[in-house]
Amino acid sequence: MSIEFDPGLIDYAQRPPRLPQPVDPNNDDLPIALETRLELYESQLTLRQFEKRAYDLFLQNLVKGTSHLSLGMEAIAAGFGKAMRRDDYSFATYRGHAHTLARGVPLGPVLAELLGRANGLLEGKGGSMHLTSVEHGMMGSYAIIGAHLTIANGAAWSAQLRGTEQVSVCFFGDGTTNIGAFHEALNLAAVWDLPVVFVCENNLYMEYTPIDLITAVENPAADRASAYGLEPIIVDGNDADAVYVVATEVIDRARRGLGPALVEATTYREQGHSRADPGKYRPVEEVAAWKARDPIPLYHQRLLRLGVPEQDLTTIQQAVAGRVDEATEFAKSGAAPALELAMKDVWADGSAVWRN
Amino acid sequence: MSIEFDPGLIDYAQRPPRLPQPVDPNNDDLPIALETRLELYESQLTLRQFEKRAYDLFLQNLVKGTSHLSLGMEAIAAGFGKAMRRDDYSFATYRGHAHTLARGVPLGPVLAELLGRANGLLEGKGGSMHLTSVEHGMMGSYAIIGAHLTIANGAAWSAQLRGTEQVSVCFFGDGTTNIGAFHEALNLAAVWDLPVVFVCENNLYMEYTPIDLITAVENPAADRASAYGLEPIIVDGNDADAVYVVATEVIDRARRGLGPALVEATTYREQGHSRADPGKYRPVEEVAAWKARDPIPLYHQRLLRLGVPEQDLTTIQQAVAGRVDEATEFAKSGAAPALELAMKDVWADGSAVWRN
Amino acid sequence: MAELSYRDAVARGIAQEMRRDPSLVMLGEDIAAAGGVFKTTVGLLDEFGPLRVRDTPISEQAILGAAMGAAMTGVPVIAEIMFSDFLAVCFDILANQMAKTRYMTAGQVTVPVVVRTANGGGSRFGAQHSQSVENWTMMIPGLKVVAPSNPVDVVGLMAAAVRDPDPVVFFEHKSLMARKAEIPEGELVDRLGTARVVRPGRDCTIVAVALMVERALQAADELAGDGIEAEVIDVRSLVPLDARTILDSVVKTGRLYTVEENPRLCGWGAEIASIAADEVFWDLDGPVVRIATPHIPLPAADALEDETIPSVARIYETIRRTADQ
Amino acid sequence: MAELSYRDAVARGIAQEMRRDPSLVMLGEDIAAAGGVFKTTVGLLDEFGPLRVRDTPISEQAILGAAMGAAMTGVPVIAEIMFSDFLAVCFDILANQMAKTRYMTAGQVTVPVVVRTANGGGSRFGAQHSQSVENWTMMIPGLKVVAPSNPVDVVGLMAAAVRDPDPVVFFEHKSLMARKAEIPEGELVDRLGTARVVRPGRDCTIVAVALMVERALQAADELAGDGIEAEVIDVRSLVPLDARTILDSVVKTGRLYTVEENPRLCGWGAEIASIAADEVFWDLDGPVVRIATPHIPLPAADALEDETIPSVARIYETIRRTADQ
Ligand SMILES: Cc1ncc(C[n+]2csc(CCOP(=O)(O)OP(=O)(O)O)c2C)c(N)n1
Ligand SMILES: Cc1ncc(C[n+]2csc(CCOP(=O)(O)OP(=O)(O)O)c2C)c(N)n1
Ligand SMILES: [Mg+2]
């Protein structure tokens, strides 16, 4: 057996860069109330400042375990978060800080969870990859690819059965579109007309591998929509307004019983996949071009164009920074979780007892 | 919680029948040598007579375990079987008698396997659902839905690596298009340009459930092809000539390195799903209409139209009947497998030893 | 009292619970219109309607995921995975999601799901449709595991499983489907975590579940003819495990035998044997012996399958041979 | 002799075998260009090229299916499943297909696949990325199971696994990746099914695998200070199992302890305990004691994780407490 060697594939960083589309100038004119826009700004800033702080704490060796930041991707979580009703359900992945905070979960317990403290959102038992706050509709972060799409269906099914008009929103990455559970979840959602919105955050990479090298179609989610009788929807995931408008529309349709949607939001993660990854497998121009398309300066400029005084934005920034500082204090002040906690909550009776 | 009750869905047999399309009259003129057509006729007859005999033996309580007949679906196995090269690979499901025989596997050992005899193809260890004959390129029948699509990829990958121009052909049902492994297998096949042909035998039912009630698209395979960058291909699975032409084409493309194909062959199973099933969940007109579209009389008529004397066809029928009788004798004469067999061939050294 | 088969008892148990709790729903392949491929759900669609008894595509991950998501948000679910062998295609949802989410979320999430599945051999279905996989689920922290051996237990344990707020895997044995028993009228609710001494004895303890219980009992009868009085325990619930009942018996008899349909390695019997070898070691009068299916995939042919799954003869002979050790 | 880390030893072992057998190929997520998320496959793409070292989509079923199909048709494969927890998403291919097909086909099909996977806790990854799942595979007839504890064994057992014609699951422990050892030059080929006595002793036998081996050794050192001489056995290969070495030791010492990272129920230690309680019962001088992770999903926080996985202190104290029983 002779196997030929094609050296062309080896260094992904040498591939042609995949550059972002320019911002649609019409997005300034999207029919979104200024108040909402200011909230979107604040939300994005919160996610950004929080994760920057998380990164600092990681450099100080205070964050335990792994963590996956979504710096550069905040517009999606913010846009959807704002479009959701308070009792709607969110489902996220290991890259779920933003989706958690975007539902209004307080920063302190989330940060404390990253630090493995007793005052963490999950008492230190879940860690960065499993953020959950049921009281905020944040139904969990799931660290094994694919599963949570099927679970999001379940929450939507339950809403349908209970007649509550709640919608389930499920976030995941481009790489996730290639796993079996994606297919099963999309088909069932469509067949049962479930009020669920699947949001593919296409950041062009599945970990360290360019998505186009391992996916049979160009747009990993949108080009699969028709396989489930759904419309292909692609949105600029680096523009919170564009996201917000699409989110409002698909959530509203789902709420009215018109069935699921699959949205592909194009974006980029500005850092490595997880804390261990310097992200060197990406062409430098690509990273640079996407950083120049960072959602936050874009939004900032738009607000200025729309007449918001710089000073107002500064005030928001300062408020956010203050909250992040507070959260940091809260988190750092947390004690290590008591060891009894490890033996709690395996079962609904609160115990870990499997025998008499 | 109040859950409303929609009695409309309850009795599937009361749904509108899904009727077959008429035979394309142009198929008489497909460019297929008469010799090949006679072989296709003989192959279909063999599959039919074999399974009828299997059914008789089941009624005599001689067939052990379950079995899944493909009466009415023979044109697909015959058409593909004929189009394959001797060293191509077949992968089938629990409904794999036809696919096994269509590769030239002798009838006697196959029937003996159904009877659980020592002279069975698998010495009685596999049974009806696991027919395999590596020397005939029949790489196995797999009884858990989905898996074998991924395994067929592997054989194709190996052929690609070894440069042998072998093609892997994988048969499965409409219901199988909704399982995760289908999605993973199709995507990988497309990304790696594997020489694999996926053949969906759409017989309109997943066991006892109409496929359209549980599938988001009308054509369970063809409407998914674009999700993998493939052409949608639908063929009349009850016309061996139509199948043969499509099979030849897609296998040839795969062999030339032009990548995988997904073929949806429309057909119907004339009996229940498995030996335990009377098939009462299907509208009576539907069953009748499809029986009237049985592939064998259709083919018989075509051969007469093409000038083959009835007598020649009778000769073929008699030869087939003789072989089925012989196979029956062979199978019935088999002994029960020796008990040592149960402790053989767990491992490649022939043993079942897991410790010293 | 009505005589019901094991298979009918499944539907009876489910119906009892669906009547009690109008929010309880079911899903699975061919469970609604067809009444299940083992006919264990016949009549449920008629009584409870298609929104509560729902046919699904062949999408086991989607089935268990839907069950979990619904259960997390207030709708308890009974999900069917047709054959227990197919737990492998949805094992992530079962073992990594359902089982772990309560713990990972520090108790925020509760998952009241019952996963029903047809388990075990004897039908000549071969290696991919005949497995006994209780140990696949017993080994996963966060899953409860029940395997009834008779129609009365089917009803009562089904009710207990449904009312339990944690995920429970409920194994229905294929070869017991036709067994019949008188079922008392009225509501039947059993308790998880309770084993039952189904035959008292003083010389040795035999623990078994599901199909193996009746074989253990028959072997015990034969042993009695030889003067060996075996105590037979139907474990019923592997998690929670009624270790007390088992250990009490071993303390009394001094000998422990496990009769396991699963292939040997890491079977549930290994766990029980290891508990006994630790906690009642000084009460043991001889080796702990496991009678299990050999560590092989199951063969299809009747002659071979009968040879591999523990038979009455093998149980009898093993105990006879080792009783005096 | 070169000093290599455990992670480098993985690549060293694979490279040795890929040089020897030009038909051997690899596939998995991020294994090629990135050299693996644990950097265990660094350099292989450069040496063997993208057709032999191949990045895949996130499609674990497709990965193992491709491996199986290729292996069946003459191309041996090393497949990586990034974290062993993810064996659950492809468990059907592993447990129902790869493991059973040889048997079901009466030996027609051979499946020379090595499934490599990162196993075990200690990285504060939480319940879905930290499991020790050797028992998930040990319980499946048709799978061989290897779990090396040090770099030298990684190389030699990798070679043995690759050369074995049966499917082998090869567990690489995440918390051992940085351990270093001198690796002899030249071809290293070990044997499956061989345990190793890594510390001789007369008072009790401790069996362990992977990360637990060094902890058992440290505990044994501490016990020696108290006059208890423990014999420590690195099991290395769970299937085939070198029961002889373990039982010989137990016969000598009279006491058996298992140190298991897996959550307790149906762990590999239960199997070994049950073998001992049967076959060398009369040589046991006291209870067989299992030291395992409690039967819980793993917590993420460092303080909690350290408490749950068996520590040197827990091993030491348990043996100290029970040695005189
Ligand atoms: C079943 C499974 N396989 C592999 C992994 C390892 N893994 C974690 S994140 C990741 C990449 C996911 O890529 P994508 O879906 O694009 O999301 P992104 O990280 O880019 O947000 C992989 C392969 C996993 N967690 N689960
Ligand atoms: C994973 C899995 N789920 C369920 C089954 C049970 N089952 C066997 S055949 C079948 C229906 C398959 O339908 P289809 O793919 O249309 O094939 P057909 O039987 O019609 O040829 C089902 C659900 C199975 N074997 N494997
Ligand atoms: Mg991505």
Ligand SMILES: [Mg+2]
């Ligand atoms: Mg079908």
